[in-house]
Amino acid sequence: MTSGISRRTLLVNGALVGGATFFGPWRHHHVYAQRKDKPILIGLTHDASGQFANSGQDEQRGTIMAIEEANARGGVLGRKLAYITADTETTPATGSRVAERMITRNEVAFLVGAIQSGVANAIGQVAQKYGCVYFNTNSSSPTESGKDCKRVKFVWDGSGANFALAAADNAVRTFGKRWQLLTNDYVWGHNTSKATRAIATRFGAQIIDEILVPVGTRDFSPILLKVQQAKPDVVAAAVGGDDFKVMRQEVVKLGLDQKPAWLNNQQDWPDVYGLGIEAVFGVFGTTWYHKLPLPGVTDLVRRYKQRWPETRIDVPGNVFYNGYMAMWELVRAIERAGSTNNIKVIKALEGHRMSARDRLQHHDAWIDPETHHVQQTVYLAGRNDKPTDQTDYFKILSWAEPGKVRDPESAKTCKLQSYENTPTYEQ
Secondary structure, three states: OOOOOOHHHHEEOOEEOOOOOOOOOOHHHHHHHOOOOOOEEEEEOOOOOOOOHHHHHHHHHHHHHHHHHHHHOOOEOOEOEEEEEOOOOOOHHHHHHHHHHHHHOOOOOEEEOOOOHHHHHHHHHHHHHHOOOEEEOOOOOHHHHOOOOOOOEEEOOOOHHHHHHHHHHHHHHHHOOEEEEEEEOOHHHHHHHHHHHHHHHHOOOEEEEEEEEOOOOOOOHHHHHHHHHHOOOEEEEEOOHHHHHHHHHHHHHOOOOOOOEEEEEEOOHHHOOOOOHHHOOOEEEEOOOOOOOOOOHHHHHHHHHHHOOOOOOOOOOHHHHHHHHHHHHHHHHHHHHOOOOHHHHHHHHOOOEEOHHHHOOOOOEEEOOOOOEEEOOEEEEEEOOOOOOOOOOEEEEEEEOHHHOOOHHHHHHOOOOOOOOOOOOOO
């Protein structure tokens, strides 16, 4: 969608969601918001085109599956959940327009979804203007929970700083101190490399060079030639989306996957699935894997396969996981608040602790009240040399407790708006 939300997108679960002009603010809608026959409408702001289309659609599968499961359970506060979707096109300007329209025209109660950090920042600004609670499901720039944090925004994925904190010390000691940075030339790449530079340097690394990777790069040979010539001990890459898929294939083709050592900040499952295990190299971060030996993981994989039998991604990965878990936590927060009122929901989220069992991770997680960032288990992984089946790409090498990889810089730079300066919003 580029210029509006089609009428078809409003037809959800057999219910026609009203598209009347939204006049706000806010308390005017309070009585209507309590009506049991009005669904709680979720605006899903997932990319369907552009650099992160695959990941955007994967997180959408997660949010929709959680909505359907919640409705099968009876909804929340006696109301069903409904959703509308719109393509944010991996473009901040489109993300801003989509958020504005969903709030002012479609009367969504909440906004959920983001991959590209620039898009997430744009949506967050609109959401804060109206007071609409917004869940940034998969954007990982440290600025999302740092200087660009918002009182209404909650950030669910690990950040580039979290993954760097989990990996840098051991990488310096194991592979060496001469580091080269590969940086995708947009907000996530820049801020992730900035965090990596600071953290690695703290542990003794020397940054010998930083190469910018333009978004949309499809020929990495000039970049990889520079890597060959520089002979670094470690290449720390912050490259994402379709660019990362191409880069992986070219690194392997040129035989650079074994030396130098590669530290790929984060590996999103949609960016590697389908390339084959041979395309996996280096060490990388993730927040979840479908082969974790934990209670509930196998059952989630089973339900995913049953719900999405036709998708090319046969098993759920970290992007789906973040969307799915975030949507369920939104449902639980509404239940705890006993309301869809934004301030009550925000207070139900701030500081909330989530058990490892519920999150299918190794450690309990919590929502940092200072930054609204979910502090969670961070996994480091590499290529699996003993796969159990054709989906078993990763070998989990280690997992870090959330408190040990919490980014102290985000807390210094995040200045949440006060409750008094956040408009009341309720649908």
